[in-house]
Amino acid sequence: xxxxMILEKSNLxxxxxxxxxxxxxxxxxxGENGDIxxxxxxxxxxxxxxxxxxxxxxxxxxxxxxxxxxGFSTEGTKNYRNSKRRLIFGVRSCDVSAIxxxxxxxxxxxxxxxxxxxxxxxxxxxxxxxKPDPTCFCNGLGTGPFLSSGFDIQFSDLGDRYxxxxxxxxxxxIVKKFSHLFSKPQxxxxxxxxxxxxxxxxxxxxxxxxxxxxQKILSGSVEDSFxxxxxxxxxxxxGCVYECPLCTCFNVIDRKYxxxxxxxxxxxxxxxxxxxxxxAVNVWPAEKKIMRTKRWYFHKxxxxxxxxxxxxxxxxxxxxxxxxxxIDMATIAYRLxxxxxxx
Amino acid sequence: MRxxxxxxxxxxxxxxxxxxxxxxxxxxxxxxxxxAFNYKPGQFIMVSLWGVGEVPISITSTYGxxxxxxxxxxxxxxxxxxxxxxxxxxxxGIRGPFGNGFTIxxxxxxxxLFIAGGIGIAPLRSxxxxxxxxxxxxNSSLDKGIPPLNSPLNKGGRRGVLQxxxxxxxxxxxxxxxxxxxxxxxxxxxxxxxxxKDTAWxxxxxxxxxxLNKLRVTVKNAHAFVCGPHVMIxxxxxxxxxxxxHEDNIITTLEAHMKCGIGKCGHCYAGGxxxxxxxxVFSYGEIKRYNLKWP
Ligand SMILES: Cc1cc2nc3c(=O)[nH]c(=O)nc-3n(C[C@H](O)[C@H](O)[C@H](O)COP(=O)(O)OP(=O)(O)OC[C@H]3O[C@@H](n4cnc5c(N)ncnc54)[C@H](O)[C@@H]3O)c2cc1C
Ligand code: SF4
Ligand code: SF4
Ligand code: FES
Numbered sequence: 001x002x003x004x005m006i007l008e009k010s011n012l013x014x015x016x017x018x019x020x021x022x023x024x025x026x027x028x029x030x031g032e033n034g035d036i037x038x039x040x041x042x043x044x045x046x047x048x049x050x051x052x053x054x055x056x057x058x059x060x061x062x063x064x065x066x067x068x069x070x071g072f073s074t075e076g077t078k079n080y081r082n083s084k085r086r087l088i089f090g091v092r093s094c095d096v097s098a099i100x101x102x103x104x105x106x107x108x109x110x111x112x113x114x115x116x117x118x119x120x121x122x123x124x125x126x127x128x129x130x131k132p133d134p135t136c137f138c139n140g141l142g143t144g145p146f147l148s149s150g151f152d153i154q155f156s157d158l159g160d161r162y163x164x165x166x167x168x169x170x171x172x173x174i175v176k177k178f179s180h181l182f183s184k185p186q187x188x189x190x191x192x193x194x195x196x197x198x199x200x201x202x203x204x205x206x207x208x209x210x211x212x213x214x215q216k217i218l219s220g221s222v223e224d225s226f227x228x229x230x231x232x233x234x235x236x237x238x239g240c241v242y243e244c245p246l247c248t249c250f251n252v253i254d255r256k257y258x259x260x261x262x263x264x265x266x267x268x269x270x271x272x273x274x275x276x277x278x279x280a281v282n283v284w285p286a287e288k289k290i291m292r293t294k295r296w297y298f299h300k301x302x303x304x305x306x307x308x309x310x311x312x313x314x315x316x317x318x319x320x321x322x323x324x325x326x327i328d329m330a331t332i333a334y335r336l337x338x339x340x341x342x343x
Numbered sequence: 344m345r346x347x348x349x350x351x352x353x354x355x356x357x358x359x360x361x362x363x364x365x366x367x368x369x370x371x372x373x374x375x376x377x378x379a380f381n382y383k384p385g386q387f388i389m390v391s392l393w394g395v396g397e398v399p400i401s402i403t404s405t406y407g408x409x410x411x412x413x414x415x416x417x418x419x420x421x422x423x424x425x426x427x428x429x430x431x432x433x434x435x436g437i438r439g440p441f442g443n444g445f446t447i448x449x450x451x452x453x454x455x456l457f458i459a460g461g462i463g464i465a466p467l468r469s470x471x472x473x474x475x476x477x478x479x480x481x482n483s484s485l486d487k488g489i490p491p492l493n494s495p496l497n498k499g500g501r502r503g504v505l506q507x508x509x510x511x512x513x514x515x516x517x518x519x520x521x522x523x524x525x526x527x528x529x530x531x532x533x534x535x536x537x538x539x540k541d542t543a544w545x546x547x548x549x550x551x552x553x554x555l556n557k558l559r560v561t562v563k564n565a566h567a568f569v570c571g572p573h574v575m576i577x578x579x580x581x582x583x584x585x586x587x588x589h590e591d592n593i594i595t596t597l598e599a600h601m602k603c604g605i606g607k608c609g610h611c612y613a614g615g616x617x618x619x620x621x622x623x624v625f626s627y628g629e630i631k632r633y634n635l636k637w638p
Contacts, residue, residue: 069352106607109606110351110620117348250603250607254393269609281419299615303614307615
C-alpha cells in the first residue's frame with residue numbers, strides 16, 4: 001500500500017501529542033553526555049529534528065541489549081513478552097531498511113516471538129535524509145537516503161511542511177483518525193521532494209560499492225594475509241556488532257533471584273568475541289581472530305546476499321564511527337577494491 | 344496484535360522417569376514430556392534446568408520404539424554437571440525437536456557403515472535401532488520418522504550389510520553394552536575398540552580409523568554415518584573418501600556451541616549455514632562445499 005499526504009510542520013507537535021495518549025512516543029533527544037539518542041519523549045518540543053545518524057541504532061527497541069524472556073518459579077514459567085504500543089519517530093532510511101531485513105531474519109520457519117511482538121506493536125516514522133553524514137554510504141545500496149517502499153511512514157522535509165508517505169497498514173493506523181491535519185499533496189510537493197533527493201545524493205562523501213567487494217572475495221583473489229591484516233587491527237571490543245543495525249547474535253543466561261525463582265534473559269553477544277564458539281572440553285572452532293573478522297565480513301558480504309538477496313549492511317556508517325581499529329565496512333570494502341591493507 | 348505467536352523459547356515441562364548410570368561420567372535419562380512429540384533420528388532437543396542453563400542434546404531413543412524420550416549425557420561442564428545431579432521424578436524443560444535429522448531413504452538396499460566415537464554413539468543409536476527395526480526396502484517415507492513395528496513399511500526386502508565401528512577411551516567407557524549384543528544378534532557386524540585397554544579387555548585397541556581395513560561393507564556403494572569428537576570425524580571422513588566412498592554418502596552430525604537451536608542466536612553459524620537448523624546432519628560433500636569448518 002502507498003498513500004501520500006502533506007503535514008504542515010506547525011501541526012506536527014499537535015499530532016504527536018495526540019498519538020502519545022495512545023502509545024509510548026520515542027524520538028531523538030539530547031542524552032546526558034551531549035549526544036543524541038532515541039528515548040522516551042517527555043516534552044515534544046525537545047525532539048531533535050535535524051540530527052546526525054543516531055548511535056545506537058533503533059534495533060535496541062526491537063531486540064534490546066538485555067531482554068528478560070521469561071521467569072521461572074515453582075509455579076511454572078511466566079512469559080515476559082513485551083507488546084507495548086510504541087511510536088518511534090525520527091529514525092533514518094538506512095535503519096528502516098535494516099528493520100525490513102530484521103523482520104525477515106526473525107521471521108521464517110521459527111518466528112522469534114519476542115522480536116515479533118515488539119515489532120507488531122511499533123510504528124516507525126522515518127525522515128528522509130536531506131543532509132547525509134560524512135560516514136553514510138546508503139546511496140550505493142538503495143537503502144537510503146530516501147526510500148520508495150518498505151517504511152511504515154516516511155517524512156520528507158520540504159521546508160515548512162512534510163511530504164508524508166504511508167507505506168504500511170501500521171503507518172495508516174496512526175494517520176487515519178487525524179486526517180483533518182493532513183492535506184493532499186500537489187505536484188509542486190513532489191517536485192520539492194525530488195529536489196531534496198537529488199541534492200542529498202550530491203552531498204555523499206563516500207562512494208562504496210559492496211558488490212565489487214563481494215565479487216573480489218568470490219573470485220578467490222583475496223589472500224588470507226589480507227584478513228590477517230584486518231584481524232591484527234581488531235581490538236575485539238564488539239563495538240561494530242553492537243552498533244550495527246543488522247547484527248543479531250545473542251547469548252542466553254539464567255539469573256536466579258532465590259533458590260526457586262529466577263529469570264532467563266538474552267543479551268547481545270558478538271561473533272568477534274573469542275569465547276563465542278567455544279565448546280566444552282576446549283573445542284574451539286573460531287579461536288583465531290582472523291576466523292572471526294573474516295566471518296563477520298563473509299556473513300555480511302557473501303552469506304546475507306545468498307540468504308536474503310541483500311547485503312548484511314545498509315551503509316549506516318556506525319561501524320566507521322565506532323571502530324577504533326579503522327577496519328569498518330566502508331574502509332574494508334575500499335581496501336578490497338584497491339587490493340591492499342595499508343593506510 | 345497477533346495472538347497466535349508461538350512461544351518458541353519457552354520450554355515444555357518434562358519429568359525424569361528413570362536415570363541409568365552408564366559410566367563414570369555418562370548417564371542415560373528417560374524423560375516424559377508434558378505433551379508427546381514426534382521426532383526422527385539425528386534430531387536434538389534443548390534441555391533446560393531453571394537457573395542453570397540450556398544445552399543441546401541429541402535424542403538417543405527412537406520414535407515408535409522407545410516409550411520415553413531418552414538422552415545420553417556426558418558430564419563435561421556447568422549444565423551437564425547439574426543435569427547429572429537430577430533424581431527421578433525431577434522436572435526439566437525441553438524445547439524441540441530441532442535439526443534436520445538423518446535422511447535414510449537414500450540407503451535403500453545399500454550397505455551401511457556406522458562409526459561412533461565416545462558419546463557419538465548417542466545420536467547413532469537412535470538411527471541404528473530404527474534401521475534394525477525397519478526391514479528394507481527402505482522407503483523415503485522413513486525420513487518422516489521410523490514407522491511402528493506393524494507398519495507395512497517393515498515388510499520384507501533385502502538389506503545391505505550393516506557394520507558398526509565403535510571406539511571408546513577405556514573398556515569401562517563403552518556405552519549401551521546390552522544393546523550392542525542385540526544389534527549383533529540382529530546381524531550387525533560390530534568392531535569395538537578402545538584407546539587404552541585393561542587386563543580384562545580381549546578386543547581391539549587403537550583409534551577407529553585403524554580398523555577401517557576390516558570393512559565388511561562395499562565401500563563404493565555404502566553409506567556411512569559418523570558421530571564423535573571433531574578430530575575423529577575429520578579423520579574418518581577423509582579416510583573413507585580416499586577409500587572411494589562418495590562424499591555425499593559420508594554423513595555426520597556437526598557439533599557447535601548452541602544457544603537457541605532455531606537459527607537466531609548466531610552461535611552455531613558457519614559457512615553461511617546454521618548448524619542447528621540447516622544441520623546438525625551434513626554430508627562430507629556439504630561440509631567441504633560450504634566450508635562448514637569455519638573459514
Ligand atoms: C546438536 C548437538 C547434540 C549434542 N548431543 C549431545 C548428547 O547427546 N550427549 C552429550 O553428552 N552431549 C551432547 N552435545 C554436547 C553438549 O551440548 C555439551 O556437552 C554441553 O552443551 C556442555 O555444556 P556444559 O554447560 O556442561 O559445559 P560448559 O563447558 O560449562 O559450557 C558452557 C556453555 O558453552 C556451550 N557449550 C559448551 N560445549 C558445548 C558443545 N559441545 N556443544 C554445544 N554447546 C556447548 C553451552 O551453551 C554451555 O552453556 C551435543 C551438542 C550439540 C550441538
Ligand atoms: S569495532 Fe573494530 S576493533 Fe571493535 S570488534 Fe569491531 S572490528 Fe574489532
Ligand atoms: S556494517 Fe557498518 S555500515 Fe554496514 S550496517 Fe552495519 S554498522 Fe552500518
Ligand atoms: S543455535 Fe542459535 S543459531 Fe544455531
